[in-house]
Amino acid sequence: MNAILASTSTLHSQDYLEYLIPHLPKLYKDVAEVIFIPYARPGGISLDEYTLRAKEAFAKADIKIKGIHEFEDPEKAIQNAEGVFTGGGNTFLLVSELYRNRVMAVLKQKLKSGTPYMGTSAGTNIGGLSMQTTNDMPIVYPPSFQTLGLVPFNINPHYLDPDLNTKHKGETRETRIKEFHTLNSPPVVGLREGSWLELSDNKVTLKGDLTARIFKKDKVPFEIETDSDLSDLN
């Protein structure tokens, strides 16, 4: 597999995809056109608006983008894709639309056969075994929580450390992931903003400047360094 699974599309005080653009030419080498999946619609923007935003960012790396909704048959569009990028937004909406448009199965098959892929946020969440460690609101009821399983674990994008000074009593991210592990066994990678997973051949590597936090069922969570190999985390 060849993929970048990034925690976030945008870093503080940067432009959309700015820190990822330098990595696109290598990932999408020799790809004439990348199919963009805008289904997650961040903040409810339209599919066209979202595709335009991705198009403008990818243009900085001289890569062409076309929205999957611009094709008559989305399943066939993925079947013929040379490269795919799925943007962030609401993961429940993204997963619902992937199933409704019969894209989930063909996308999984294409990516497992090596078609280059980038995901950010919700687009990264679906790279895990299930979407069950998303931070998003269940604004729509998807037919399943199962996702692509490009990696043998789950991902929590936008990972946030507990705020030790807060008076707010809502659950911390760590507590939420602990609750996930009372009912599910896959490890969870808490991916901070600025980190990404690089999938190259059969290797999964942590990239970016930050450590990531690993949660295993019934174990104390721990940090891993940049360039750590996560291929065997399951």
Add this chain to the structure above:
Amino acid sequence: MNAILASTSTLHSQDYLEYLIPHLPKLYKDVAEVIFIPYARPGGISLDEYTLRAKEAFAKADIKIKGIHEFEDPEKAIQNAEGVFTGGGNTFLLVSELYRNRVMAVLKQKLKSGTPYMGTSAGTNIGGLSMQTTNDMPIVYPPSFQTLGLVPFNINPHYLDPDLNTKHKGETRETRIKEFHTLNSPPVVGLREGSWLELSDNKVTLKGDLTARIFKKDKVPFEIETDSDLSDLN
């Protein structure tokens, strides 16, 4: 209906249910025993542990508690209940268990006929039309997102104002609710910690010291004061 739907069980630097205990004798007047629904299991604690915690708090108001899981037939337990309390935790787990144990329908019917009810956090979320404005992780796949509909709108407990100083790029609560409204029409009450909704006869009133934030589809959100009447918000 007679209910308290509270944003949170616990306020900063207070004991469990401390600020709600003074209101229990009036709500559960002449109730010999309150049935506690511990299904949401905060942080994954056991049903017994959670019930003990509720039992100890309710003892301060001289009210007896029994866990629904201590009955052989949970549906019948609710059918015969004189009062009900649902604690917080994970809303996906709570809703899954309410359906699995055939409690959702009978609970709705009992509460609509006037049986006193208190909910905190997840227990409040299910008082809305659906659980689709929960903040929780989808750690289990429920058969439906539809809930009790004690009020004609949705509730977002633990409502959090945007942190204007953060560098984190995850969605704010307001953005998440806006995304809900791109696909759904019910208003959403953002209930801050320390606020609760009082349901008395057919009236819904905001209680506690804080304002609440009202989100309506395609409208600018606005604040309402304590003692506001929300009966007609739909």
